Amino acid sequence: MKTNMGIIDRIIRILIVIVIAILYFLEVIQGRLALILGIVAVVFAITSFVRFCPIYWFLGIKTCKNKE
Secondary structure (H helix, E strand, C coil): CCCCCHHHHHHHHHHHHHHHHHHHHHCCCCCCHHHHHHHHHHHHHHHHHCCCCHHHHHCCCCCCCCCC
16 A cells, blocks of 8 residues: 555544544534544544555545655
């Protein structure tokens, strides 16, 4: 897998994960919404750590500064 996510994109995704976690633990989000946002948070966390987003690959988007 080639990297296709830049540092800013990764930081934004991690911040979104943190916000979702805080909202969940403060019981602001519950039920089905919590489940959906939890899945989104897990996907964002995984893609941030591996620096590869399959949707970016499919659409041909690249936010990192790697030379080809």
